[in-house]
Amino acid sequence: MPAAAPHIPVLIDPLIRAVSPVRGTWLDGTFGAGGYTRALLDAGADEVIGLDRDPLALELAKEWAAEETRLRLVQGNFSRLDEHAEALDGVVLDLGVSSMQLDRAERGFSFQSDGPLDMRMSQEGPSAAELVNEADEGLLADILFQYGEERASRRIARAIVRERPITTTGRLSEIVEGVLPRQKPGQSHPATRSFQALRIAVNNEYGELAEGLMAAERALSPGGYLAVVTFHSVEDRMVKRFMQSRAGQTGGPSRHQPMQETEPPAFTLVSRKAIGPDAEETGRNPRARSARLRVARRTEAPAKPIDPKTLGMPVVKGFKL
Ligand SMILES: C[S@@+](CC[C@H](N)C(=O)[O-])C[C@H]1O[C@@H](n2cnc3c(N)ncnc32)[C@H](O)[C@@H]1O
Structure with a gap:
């Protein structure tokens, strides 16, 4: 490790x-x-x-x-x-x-290092992968919008559902990047809001x-x-x-x-x-x-x-x- x-x-x-x-x-x-x-x-x-x-x-x-x-x-x-x-x-x-949670790729919190799509602080209960692969498109969009204030929530949710199953942080990050405009200098990474939303949801x-x-x-x-x-x-x-x-x-x-x-x-x-x-x-x-x-x-x-x-x-x- x-x-x-x-x-x-x-x-x-x-x-x-x-x-x-x-x-x-x-x-x-x-x-x-x-x-x-x-x-x-x-x-x-x-x-x-x-x-x-x-x-x-x-x-x-x-x-x-x-x-x-x-x-x-x-x-x-x-x-x-x-x-x-x-x-x-x-x-x-x-x-x-x-x-410690963010920097360990195997905890699956970060779009900056590839790891399993997990995000569970307590290491128990449903993971981000279960949420992303099982929730219906409308619910995913609402999670991205309400918890991540992501304005492109519907577009991202549609792309996620199209590309399922998604099992890694790297793949999810790629999918989000694929539907959002390229990051301008000084802007946060396109996947920031989506990852925040899923983390908030997974950990209530x-x-x-x-x-x-x-x-x-x-x-x-x-x-x-x-x-x-x-x-x-x-x-x-x-x-x-x-x-x-x-x-x-x-x-x-x-x-x-x-x-x-x-x-x-x-x-x-x-x-x-x-x-x-x-x-x-x-x-x-x-x-x-x-x-x-x-x-x-x-x-x-x-x-x-x-x-x-x-x-x-x-x-x-x-x-x-
Ligand atoms: C920002 S870190 C705290 C860092 C700490 N103040 C320090 O100086 O090292 C947040 C920590 O809170 C834990 N945590 C987050 N939500 C929690 C909750 N609802 N109940 C218990 N622990 C929680 C996380 O697992 C993480 O270890």
Whole structure:
């Protein structure tokens, strides 16, 4: 297995600054290569629960966990993080895939290296190949459009159905390239949006995010922090709407909208605006360019579910994993 480039954690300094002083028990819901966990331990956390759905991420950290008594590794999805811990002092989520997942061709996430069309972070459940080869054309087009914001979704879906079966990332990338205009300098690769859409679908990333935010609300103690790093506008919108809504900041009453009975807010916002990387960080790590950090702090108000639709979560009708 070729060695993958190490994952460079993004926005880690602003995150630690926003939640300092770091104390008590934290849950890192996207353990990955452990960059956030390490920073939290270095900053003074008494214990960090390192959760990841990818068994390989945890396997690679086994030796570290054997020596570090303040680290506990757990395999699972962050949508159910409250099943692994309660009364937490902080929860961090750093969304998306790690460099370790992206750079290993055999995990099938990347159009840049040829591998099996897989894309499953947890290494179980239906793979991208099953989705691409079994879904009907309309559903594929909706996935590409809703999850990848791909305007040529119908054309790409038609080409995929014509060329099936498709078993490798290289072949899928070729098919997408074949129906889209040639990439201009400075533009992203033509297959970027299609690969993102399939990855989001295979891993139920938006459903996980909506449920994960609610699970964090249930698991945090009063005063506990929720810090989330996103990598594209849809994720950032979901986190922003969740935090604003649960902090009671969804717009005040107006002449047209009479005052409604308000519930006590479950969070206060630590940063009103999203925090992005500075020039030094983007120079060092281009992956940080689109990263946005939002931080909120739990109050004593009881946890409450929220309708994912109010978060602006894209929905593909008829799609169920
Ligand atoms: C961007 S990486 C995190 C990198 C990490 N912060 C670091 O510094 O090394 C995202 C990680 O989260 C995991 N992940 C993504 N969605 C998840 C979910 N719903 N539940 C649990 N783990 C998830 C992925 O498997 C991946 O390892």
